[in-house]
Amino acid sequence: MQHQTPPQQGRPWETQEPVRASVPSTRANHLTDNVLPVRPALVDRGSxxxxxxxxxxxxxxxxxxxxxxxxxxxxxxxxxxxxxxxxxxxxxxxxxxxxxxxxxxxxxxxxxxxxxxxxxxxxxxxxxxxxxxxxxxxxxxxxxxxxxxxxxxxxxxxxxxxxxxxxxxxxxxxxxxxxxxxxxxxxxxxxWVRRCPEDGSEHYPRTDPAIIVTVVGADGRLLLGGGGPVDAKNYSTLAGFVEPGESLEQAVVREIFEEVGVRVTACQYLGSQAWPFPASLMLGFTALTSDVEPRPDGVEVTRARWFNRAELQDAVLQGDVVISSSLSISRSLIEHWYGGVIQDRPAGS
Ligand SMILES: [Zn+2]
Structure with missing residues (x-):
């Protein structure tokens, strides 16, 4: 999913910050912004x-x-x-x-x-x-x-x-x-259906809903986290499975608090991506928090870090941070916050 808002060239993301890369306006991540673009189905499933x-x-x-x-x-x-x-x-x-x-x-x-x-x-x-x-x-x-x-x-x-x-x-x-x-x-x-020959019950393909979230602080910075070794370079949006009996919004609040210890005060749905490896449907949200000190759970998330726009783009170009590939809704959500396409580090550099 590509974000379609073009970056506004040459505008500082914040007036106090030195301009280190051409980055878009902070308005891009406001919660009232457009959702991710809808990709139409390419196959008539003939149901x-x-x-x-x-x-x-x-x-x-x-x-x-x-x-x-x-x-x-x-x-x-x-x-x-x-x-x-x-x-x-x-x-x-x-x-x-x-x-x-x-x-x-x-x-x-x-x-x-x-x-x-x-x-x-x-x-x-x-x-x-x-x-x-x-x-x-x-x-x-x-x-x-x-x-x-x-x-x-x-x-x-x-x-x-x-x-x-x-x-x-x-x-x-x-x-x-x-x-x-x-x-x-x-x-x-x-x-697309399995039936039991003994009791006649019908069974339908299963999809497991999972929320995936950009957590944005009061200062507009983005909180990303990563698993595995604490010195690893990969950072991503936070994600977790929705539990039975739970709304999507409740899952966002619970998962973010469990994984990085910050309390979400508002969240908005932006779009979804089927990710059947093995069976997930990723439901993309952006969420706000007033908390500033992340506390990674040490299990699923071993490190968490705030980024402003220039920091994130610079870190990616320098190779200090690796974010999700453009195939993923994680990247689309990060670019939704960023307000445009984030340039990857050139291959081989
Ligand atoms: Zn049966």
């Missing part, structure tokens, strides 16, 4: 079509489907793109090689894509093992890659497909049996 029994098999046999392939948490990629194979060809090739996919799931149909004809379905083949390229219908030049390894190179549609595929595959891998009676459940609705 009514997929209810038809046998629709996935029929779609594959129609010859109008492309296959994405996932094994473990890795997808087949080639030349910075997901490999999308003819689904019928892949199904036959796997069959001839005696390979039975763990799951075959309908992901949907891309909307307005330049390369994929309208109405083409995308089917996810989840394999138990990463088959060697050049065997069983897997192209010779393809390779297996995790989301973090390739996400920066993928286009928006392929990123969306990788995220959706990971989310649904992760759910199937950990929700194989009925939580009521322990019977193995069967898959329905193109892979």
């Amino acid at each position: 009514s079509e997929r209810l038809k029994p046998g629709m996935v098999q029929a779609l594959i046999e129609s010859g109008n489907a492309l296959a994405m392939v996932l094994a473990g948490r890795k997808a087949l990629v080639q030349a910075n793109e997901l490999v999308l194979l003819d689904a019928d060809f892949l199904a036959q090739s796997l069959g001839e090689a005696g390979v039975r996919p763990e799951h075959v799931i309908y992901l949907g149909s891309p909307l307005d894509d330049d390369h994929i004809a309208p109405g083409t379905g995308i089917v996810l083949f989840v394999l138990a093992d990463a088959l060697a390229p050049g065997t069983s219908g897997i192209p010779k030049a393809a390779e297996w890659a995790g989301f973090r390894d390739v996400a920066a190179q993928l286009d928006a549609l392929h990123t969306a497909l990788f995220v959706e595929a990971s989310a649904i595959a992760n759910w199937h891998s950990t929700h194989t049996h009925c939580p009521r009676c322990g019977a193995r459940t069967t898959v329905e609705a193109g892979g």
Whole structure:
């Protein structure tokens, strides 16, 4: 998610501060500011079509489907793109090689894509093992890659497909049996429902809500924290899971106090990002505090530090601080506070 407000060049962030980098006005982080830009869905998930029994098999046999392939948490990629194979060809090739996919799931149909004809379905083949390229219908030049390894190179549609595929595959891998009676459940609705054959109960894919927050002090500075070794350079927004029976705002207040010991007095929702590694939905907030002395819990957060805008940009450029990559909502939230794009340290410097 890119923040779309351009930085206002040449304006000091505070009149008392020496200008060390070109930074935007402090107004950028005011709570009444715009939320993060909404990214429209790129895939029509076909939530009514997929209810038809046998629709996935029929779609594959129609010859109008492309296959994405996932094994473990890795997808087949080639030349910075997901490999999308003819689904019928892949199904036959796997069959001839005696390979039975763990799951075959309908992901949907891309909307307005330049390369994929309208109405083409995308089917996810989840394999138990990463088959060697050049065997069983897997192209010779393809390779297996995790989301973090390739996400920066993928286009928006392929990123969306990788995220959706990971989310649904992760759910199937950990929700194989009925939580009521322990019977193995069967898959329905193109892979989006599991049903218990014993008691008929239906089970739906699960998403775990987590809040992720920029904590802003009364002076406009941003509080970032990090885990691991106390001298590590990575700093991030603070985050934690929402507990059952808790509102999002209550989760923000509780988590921030637990992790860094500051009391949040107001918070505002800014936007979200699916992060199914394995099953999170990150709900982005900005929050205010009057407290000035962070007390890291020493477990999840081992260090916490206030930054003004110039300090943060300088520290990133100097390599003294590493913040989250531009793939993450953490970066979008930090840049929302900053009021523009934060320049990364040039590669190799
Ligand atoms: Zn059951």
